[in-house]
Amino acid sequence: GAVVSQHPSWVICKSGTSVKIECRSLDFQATTMFWYRQFPKQSLMLMATSNEGSKATYEQGVEKDKFLINHASLTLSTLTVTSAHPEDSSFYICSLLNSRTDYGYTFGSGTRLTVV
């Protein structure tokens, strides 16, 4: 199956700074990737769908200017949390759609962001 590498696995940043999270597909060309957010002890909430070569599609309630998504190649999507605040602290996970496995998803290992 496809392997997804997500980096960094954890990051601590100061309020007001920006943080970039990378999601790489190591052995599969992914035209579509997904970004999720998970609050402690809660389920994953889809933030946006990242499409290679076009603008991301954001879910209702997700600020486009706050969470910048770039999917410039078939193997890389990035999520940038701009002007981070403590309430942005969360676990962010990317996944890619693998049409070769009956539309199963492969997830990255996640990035734990703490904004202080």
Place this chain on the structure above:
Amino acid sequence: GNSVTQMEGPVTLSEEAFLTINCTYTATGYPSLFWYVQYPGEGLQLLLKATKADDKGSNKGFEATYRKETTSFHLEKGSVQVSDSAVYFCALSDLAGGFKTIFGAGTRLFVKA
């Protein structure tokens, strides 16, 4: 719209006990169904899946059968181990939903030695 409902946790069991985590879904199309497991501090791992009615997914002693008539996909394991302690998520995705994965709320499982 599509949705997934799974039993609330936490579930606490003794080692070698039988496990059932209930999951029901609502979907407009013909979804694929999944169980994912999340160990502490880690991302999600696909545990098993089923893509059509009556399919049974199985992995590491866990099983779940796609029941279209009851719109269910309950997770079972005959004998749990301490290492099974984790959060389990039921999920679905389908073409009608743009392949977005919809997750249940997750069920935390604690297995005591």
